[in-house]
Amino acid sequence: MPSANRMPPRALTKLWDGLVNGLVLFACFLIAADCLLIVFDVTLRNLNMRPPAYTVALTEYSLLYMTMAAAPWLVRERAWIVVEVLYRRASPAVRTRLDRAIFSLCAAASGIVAVLACVLAVEGALRGEVEIRSLDMPRWALFAPVALGFSMMAVEFLRCLLRGDSMSEAEAEQAF
DSSP, X not given: OOOTTOOOOHHHHHHHHHHHHHHHHHHHHHHHHHHHHHHHHHHHHHTTOOOOTTHHHHHHHXXXXXXXXXXXXXXXXXXXXXXXXXXXHSOHHHHHHHHHHHHHHHHHHHHHHHHHHXXXXXXXXXXXXXXXXXXXXXXXXXXXXXXXXXXXXXXXXXXXXXXXXXXXXXXXXXXX
């Protein structure tokens, strides 16, 4: 029987990392598309032409999607902020407990947000709710990326916890 402390099989980890990397590439594509859309909109306005009514709504929706698509990658890459002045003053034992507590809290909070977003997405889909603006959007499509992004962040925070990672940038660099 396999040990409870074993990491997931290599293939599963590779698949997970591929999903995280794919989502961050999708976020990069959305950023580029938003830039082009904004340039298109501004160019039409400067030429005294009427831009499409949906450009503002489309860029707003894409901000949600790009944020949730990039968030798990940002956690994996340890792109968080730590108040090093306070963190460094703690003893190594306290820092280790602090790391565990913070990673646990982050994983729990991310999991709670993911569950709530999933509930709202399912409710929106079952009720057929639509957000009506210049671009009609099914309400579930607004909560689905939040559910996906936060559930993946919860997994990434749990991975940090199980690996025994440190919140500190300096300690993380020493580990590699």
